[in-house]
Amino acid sequence: MTEQEDLGEDARISDVSEIEPRRLRYSEEVLPLHWSDAVQPGKCVRPLKVYARIKPALGAAAAPEGGAGISAGAAAAGEGPQQLLQTTSTEISQVLRCGGNSMAYSFTRVFEGSDQEEFYGTAIEPLLEELVGLRTGSSVFMAYGASGTGKSYTMQGTAAQPGMIPRTLSRLYQLLEERGKEHQVQLCFYEVYENRVYDLLQSARLGKRQAQHLPIQVLGANCCVPGLLRCHCTAADAGQRLYAAASRIRTQSATHTNSESSRSHAVFTIQLLEVEQGAVTGRSATLSLVDLAGAERAGRTKNVGSKLRESANINTSLSVLGRCLEALRHNQALAARGPGGGGAPRVIPVRESSLTSLFKGVLTGQGNLVLSVHLSQHGDEYDTNRHTLRFGALASRLQMAAAAPAAAPPQPPAGLPPLPPSQQQQQQSTQGRAKRQRVQPAFEEQPPIAEAPEEGVDEEPEPDTRQLKAVAQGEVEARAAAAVEAEAGPDVQGGGVDVNVVEALRAQVQQLQQQLVVVEETARAAAVAEWEELVASGRDELEEARQRAEQLEEQLAAAAKELAAAQREAAALRRELAQERAARPSREEALEERMVEPRAAAGGSQDPVAGQARAPAAGAEQHPEAGRHPPGTEAPAQGDDAPGTSGRRAEEERAPLAALPSSGNQQQPHQPAGGASAGRAGAAGGGSTGRPRGSSKRTGAGAAAGEGAPGRVAHAAEGTSATGTADPPQQGTGRHGHTCKAEATGRRSKRRRATEDCEVDEEAAGKAHTTTKQAHTAGAEELGADGGAGRHAGQGQAELDGTAGDDMATADAGKTPVAGRTRRKRQGVRKP
Ligand SMILES: Nc1ncnc2c1ncn2[C@@H]1O[C@H](COP(=O)(O)OP(=O)(O)OP(=O)(O)O)[C@@H](O)[C@H]1O
Structure with missing residues (x-):
């Protein structure tokens, strides 16, 4: 794991002035990140789109792009079965070089080569248009594939070939301008490393990797990450710089298969809030672009120690993701068969990993999920490609139900009622002061703010954010304040709450929350391990019983054969005996006849x-x-x-x-x-x-x-x-x-x-x-x-x-x- 303890000038956000300090206040409010759309059953259901992208073999970056046929450079030799990916515009067949049957997999579209523009235009642009038009509440794009197959290349890109995220930011502001409507853009960027959420923007802002991970709060079908920084961003280049700086903090390291292998799942979320007459209306939509860590085989990567642990975590979370899709597919097939179709619906195991908990909405079929599966044309990637192709084939059979966001934002859960306006107001101002105190040193080093603040948004918090604030942090602070008031007595109550005490309590509560998350995770992992062990032992017993039953069946069959043979023999003997009995009189007759002559001779x-x-x-x-x-x-x-x-x-x-x-x-x-x-x-x-x-x-x-x-x-x-x-x-x-x-x-x-x-x-x-x-x-x-x-x-x-x-x-x-x-x-x- 690469931890950048102290980022140099190059690594830091070069122009933090793009991030309004005042806007940072909003970024700490708890808003649902990815939520399930309120859709009526059977409405707006469409198949999940799965794109396939094939990374050219080494030395063949200039291979023919996007066309059908066999890519050049597919002849890279290696260990294991040598494969070749044959493509059409929508199909990929994996062919073994040594011969044998090939299996064809269908996708929404198949891409080859290095060109990013075409991929962006086909896969991402429609999602962005839906975001800008607020046509879909929550869209998620995920890049899935083995390590080194080009996920980061696709999402992040290079200077010459910018990836999907820079392109999306750039196009976003164009579209917003074209639309001519006022919007607020908030950006979040975080990673899921070893099943924990780390805020990459916060780390970039502070100039070092933030050690504390953030808890995930699943609120019904929605998901919140209290404490996650949201940055208002008013221009594309600011957003791009912010993203570039935070990307460098993302955990990466060199492995056997990739010199810059991502060791975490990175989630970049753009949240668009509709603003009318300077106030947020309440309608909002999100687009999350996810660069998943690559699945790895320990045998190939030759990882040891911490890298091996990282690898295990990556594979576990990807495996849970796969199982979620499987369960969703099962449930959808069951529903399609109608009542009496047989079988019971499965529980979608979203809670088994942080990654899937974050995307609970889309993984239960609500919202809009789009996938790209990444493959490699290298000859020795047979197994990894096969796994990815199967994952893509499974995903392409899913249906997603997506709908436009409702007029009202998602409500906080019943257990966390909004605070009374007076208390909330007071806490907001207190919180704002505390935050400014905390973050000020980081911003003091930066150049002056280049852009004028958005006055309306800055001075008067929008009503929707006030409501949503109570979801987590407000709740915590209210409890802390209540505790302080109770402890301080009437004097303090009359004179107000000591900010430092509240802060301390708040930190304490947060710590406890985090500990609770750790305990939950540990217990869940132990339960899963126990369950797997149980299943494995049960499988062994079942296997033994099956073998015993087979042996008994064989013995039974042998005995039945012997019995049949004995019966046949007995029947033959019976027949012989009957023949003997039947022939006896005639033989005796014959003997008698023979004796007649001697008798006659004797008589004569x-x-x-x-x-x-x-x-x-x-x-x-x-x-x-x-x-x-x-x-x-x-x-x-x-x-x-x-x-x-x-x-x-x-x-x-x-x-x-x-x-x-x-x-x-x-x-x-x-x-x-x-x-x-x-x-x-x-x-x-x-x-x-x-x-x-x-x-x-x-x-x-x-x-x-x-x-x-x-x-x-x-x-x-x-x-x-x-x-x-x-x-x-x-x-x-x-x-x-x-x-x-x-x-x-x-x-x-x-x-x-x-x-x-x-x-x-x-x-x-x-x-x-x-x-x-x-x-x-x-x-x-x-x-x-x-x-x-x-x-x-x-x-x-x-x-x-x-x-x-x-x-x-x-x-x-x-x-x-x-x-x-x-x-x-x-x-x-x-x-x-
Ligand atoms: N389509 C492509 N054209 C040219 N080069 C590519 C392409 N895809 C990937 N590469 C190159 O392959 C190398 C590995 O790609 P990348 O780091 O994106 O893989 P990855 O899937 O993100 O791996 P990991 O999961 O380990 O992070 C990089 O040097 C990248 O530039």
């Missing part, structure tokens, strides 16, 4: 064994209870009851197994011959009978096999042989057995294939096995009981001895291999 061979084999079956039919005996329990025991005489051995030898079901004849243990004859009868009947009732088909088949079907007998013999237990199979089957064996072997392999093709019902196979075993056991025991040493008996005995083991089942019937296999499977035994 006149095998007595076969004939006998059916006899027990028939017996079983006669005694169905036989089939109900569980294998290995009753049947063998019953076999004991079977007759085992040697006379019957020949027959029994031929049908050792066929006799097994005779166990069903336990009620008739002495009728083996009957059973045998029944078996023969069964054989004669085609050998298809004799299945015990209650057995399943397979069980029946197994039993039948055991009972003496020829093939089964052969198979049983073979199976017995395979177990290596008794005699060779041919010995048990004889001649006929050879034939049967050969056929049975072929059929067996076929059968095995057939049975291996399909899964045989375990239960059925088990039953077949047990029934067969039962039959074997019964037969063997029957034979054994006889003491018969026939081959079949020996075989049966061997099986009973357990030598056959599980393979006995395979020796039983055509089904038995499967049954055996199934049993092995069940028992977890591998086939040897």
